[in-house]
Amino acid sequence: MIVAEPKPIKELLEMVQDFNKILVIGCKGCVTVCNVGGLKEVGILASTLKIARKKDGREIEVGEHVLERQCDPEYIDEVKDIIDDYDAVISLACGVGPQFLSERYPSARIFPGVNTKFMGGAVEHGVWSERCAGCGQCVIHYFGGLCPIARCSKSLMNGPCGGSSHGKCEISDDVDCIWDIIVRKMMAQGRLDELVKFRPPKSWTTARDGGPRKMVREELVI
Amino acid sequence: MNDFKPQIVAFCCSNCASSAAAVADGMKKTLPDNVKIIQVPCTGRIEILHLLKAFEQGADGVYVAGCQDDSCRYISGIKKAAKRVAGVKRILEEIEMDPERINIFNLCAGQGQRFVEVAYEMINRLKEIGPSPVK
Amino acid sequence: MSEYKAGSNLEKVLKAGHFAFTGECGPPQGANIELLKEKAGHLKGCVDAVNVTDNQTAVVRMSSWAASLVLLQEGLEPNFQMVCRDRNRLAIQSDILGVYTHGIRNMLCLSGDHQKFGDHPESKNVFDIDSMQLINTVKTMRDDGKFLNGKDIDVPPRLFIGAASNPFAEPFDFRVYRLAKKIEAGADFVQTQCIYNMDRFREFMKRAVDMGLHEKCYLLAGVTPMKSVGMARYMAKQVPGMEVPESLIKRLKGAGKGKVAEEGIKFAIEQIHEFEEMEGVAGVHLMAIEWEHRVPEIAERAGVLPRPQV
Incomplete structure (x- = not known):
């Protein structure tokens, strides 16, 4: 929501x-x-x-x-x-x-x-947390089903950075290092080979950077 | 000290506070008539809006009388009420009204004496604060 | 074509098999060129190249490329640092062309500290690409002669590509793989975060050597001498991804009043000696933060002088 x-x-x-x-x-x-x-x-x-x-x-x-x-x-x-x-x-x-x-x-x-x-959800009653940055081209399947665009402070595609400490982001102890979670999860799944694969620069054309967005689905237009 | 008679709305839990009221009654201790009791099945049911409405209608003070934290009949009703009372305190602060105009008290069913005491506690506090500016 | 990728002094020193020794210089918080020249002057003749930081800790300073040019004019070789926080891919590539045109030959690619720590926390960050992609961008521009959009570059920039590695950040088990990833992306040399936990660094290097990373890339170990017990405590607690063992803090405290800085230097020199012997370590990167004037003494006592002429 x-x-x-x-x-x-x-x-x-x-x-x-x-x-x-x-x-x-x-x-x-x-x-x-x-x-x-x-x-x-x-x-x-x-x-x-x-x-x-x-x-x-x-x-x-x-x-x-x-x-x-x-x-x-x-x-x-x-x-x-x-x-x-x-x-x-x-x-x-x-x-x-x-x-x-x-x-x-x-x-x-x-x-x-x-x-x-x-855009996020309630992680517990009264606590909400961000999950999606609306970049227009979802890539979370490369990252253990977790989004580094929305959840890494630097939107790193090839994290984690050197500021990751005890599972927390360098910007605040209140912020989980999503790359710490991604790495641990993918290593546990035996997917180290995917993790070490270089992720090239993302195209931001589908994100807000491409200008204000509009979507038309012809089959729905009356 | 002064003859200001604060109008108070008291939201009372029917499980503990009302029993305490009955005990108080038996002890021939009665509440002054400027404290209006609204009996609720559980203080957890009291919404922020209920508390605000009392102030909107001109109440000088509001309080909630409910169970002890560890003996709420509905487990967590009183804790929820405490958070909502705190929420109203924040709203009062934001609009520059004294947050002490609202409070919450934990009672037990047998505490007739205490039931009357908290009413006077609020009356005395509100006498110090003065009449509500919302009239 | 030259046998070198970029032909910088640092590249030549490393390629010749010498134990490299690099320094660091933070540009001034203003246009005080005299201060910059003075700070850099201390490093002259003591190091093979000088890292010029790019708005480090997200505090506004003279731009790293401009300060790098000043160093060049002063006869020092800059290692131009660039972070991804403040530039998109257009600015990144144009700055790369610009610095190369002016004679800069080393470039260290970083993500950059988040602006939340800095003196303009209200600013918008960029992070169009990350440090890994920046490394690869410089390599693509140099080796393929192409921009990120695949278009040809009219005279490609030839830079010796550097990257940073933090062997102490978590998750520890992944750190050596991330180093490998940076090398794969195009890093020619790597400078590590300041090292204080020698046990952990030995373990990290052992893994790196086991993976053969030292044969694909020059690894320079990061050293920052502790000036005081307060600094050690600050590094231990406040700097994310930094590991300072309690034993080191104890050792500094034990040195007694007025002798802590000397003990810090002693420890740094012991480290440099160990790195010289450690398999896979190709040099030391000395980050003497606001202590540039002590670098000649540290270099002298560490026995790394004179610097090789290649």
Whole structure:
């Protein structure tokens, strides 16, 4: 899933300080799963905004709405009859959501309510970890099914570097050295011969480096 | 000291805190009327939003009274509640309200005396902090 | 064509079978060319080539190619270092052409320390290619006369290709294979991380020799004299992939006040003597960090002077 974290309340309050009618829009996709932009979090943010504003003696009206997804135009349409009732919108979806809203409703003021972090998963309850860099050309099968592009701090294709220490990356003890894991796994599988094979430079044309990406699948286009 | 009567919402576990309340009742000890009790089957069911709603509606203080960490009827309900109370404390701090307006207490079923004490503890703390700015 | 791959002094010294002795010089954090000349001046005549670091520890300094040119003008042979952190493959290849054009003949290929440690942790890193691929890039440019896109180079750069190896980083069992991989990718010489755990290095070299790596590549053992007990502790705890045995820290402490630096130098000299005898070791790379002025004395006492003229 796409993993996001809440923006600090202070930052959000500053963003919307000039507005008195705010619509908070959540998303039932990834941000619900990572507990940052679902029904619950929409309620919490709405309540917090109201408390903070009341405290300062400034009334605020906060609407709450949760969309099936904010990355599909058909769901974005759902708020077309209510969005004009508000001065501003806070989207609790990943970076895609507020942009789809901005594109669909050109006159609306749309604000991002979360910081989108990475593509990853929950390694334990309340802990998420990055797994994919979206490079557009998956090569994990060369590396014991683990991705050095996303998970090595230097995206080394021929690691590990000299900074690997006790299974941890040189940048932080909180970061596992993925190359340590790759090497140990592949050696245990008896695949040393693959490990010592030189991996040539990767083409980044399919990654973000190749420019903003678009995908068309003719069989699905109506 | 001052005549401010803080309005307090207390979320109480029906397994321990409510039994303690009954014991307190038997001891002819009653809670002051400015403490409103909301009985819950387990404090683990209390969401951050429930706690916030109390503040949004103008409560001066909120507390959760639940089991001891090692004797929760639903094993980890009280620990979850403690984390959510901590979460609300963080939110209060962020919007520059005193995080001491919310607290959590661990009780046992037989502690009628303690049940009443924590209510007064909160009342006294809130008297020091003063009325909620959210009115 | 010449019998040499690049014809640098370092290559000639190694090829002639001499025990090589290289030094290191960090460019200044500014445009202080006089300071650079002074630091490099200490190394003159004491070493076969001088590594010129490339924004080491991700701290901004005078660019390594520019400082390398200054060394060339001062009559020293630079070993131009390049990291993959700050350049994409376009910049990498154009810098390679540029340094060769100006007379640089040695190049050490590194991934580079992550910018998180440095003085611009907010920066974006590149890592378009890694150190292994950088080694292979220089080799492809030199031996095949081709860029990474397969196009021909009009006058290919001829550089003596260096790589780094850390025998102490984990997983230990894989380290010698990674060295082999670097040699396969095109490394002509390898300089190791600073060595303090001699037992572990002996084991590493034994494995390297068993695999015949010393016959395919010149292996230079890394030596950094300890200046103080504090430095030893810092290296032991703070520098990733560095191994400093407790026995060495004890030995330095035992030297007593005012004599620790001398003990550090003594240990370094003992190491150099052992490396001279160790099978597969072709030389020593002396990294006297901010201690360039002590290099002549260390070289003299280690008995590596005068340097051979090839």
